[in-house]
Amino acid sequence: MEVGTGVALIAAGVLGSLVVLFAAWRRLRPPLAFGFLVLCGVAIGGGGLLVQDGADLESWVITIVLLGALSPLHGRLVFGPPGPADRG
Numbered sequence: 001m002e003v004g005t006g007v008a009l010i011a012a013g014v015l016g017s018l019v020v021l022f023a024a025w026r027r028l029r030p031p032l033a034f035g036f037l038v039l040c041g042v043a044i045g046g047g048g049l050l051v052q053d054g055a056d057l058e059s060w061v062i063t064i065v066l067l068g069a070l071s072p073l074h075g076r077l078v079f080g081p082p083g084p085a086d087r088g
Contacts, residue, residue: 002050002051003050003051005047005050006046006047006048006049006050006051007047007051008047009043009044009046009047009050010043010044010047010048010051011047012043012047013039013040013041013042013043013044013047014040014044016036016039016040016043017037017040017041017044017071017075020033020036020037020040020075021037021075021078021079024036025075025079025082026082026083026084026085027084028082028083029082029083030081030082030083033072033075033082033083034072034075034076034082037071037072037075038068038069038071038072040071041067041068041069041070041071041072042064042067042068044067044071045063045064045066045067045068046060046063046064048063049063
């Protein structure tokens with residue numbers, strides 16, 4: 001159990017998500033925005049598992065895959081498509 005590292009990963013993932021979603025969502029190209037959110041979701045999930053006692057391999061795989069996939073989906077559903085709005 002690595003509590004300090006886990007808390008630091010959770011904080012970094014949350015801060016990164018907030019920066020991407022609130023400051024850069026309309027400035028980044030979609031693949032880059034989604035990629036950053038995948039990394040932030042993986043950091044949050046990994047940090048959460050480091051804080052827990054006895055997280056097994058299945059927990060790591062499921063958590064990393066689900067949070068890596070759901071973080072960009074959540075950003076897209078809440079904030080709309082990333083990138084500059086079409087001004088046509």
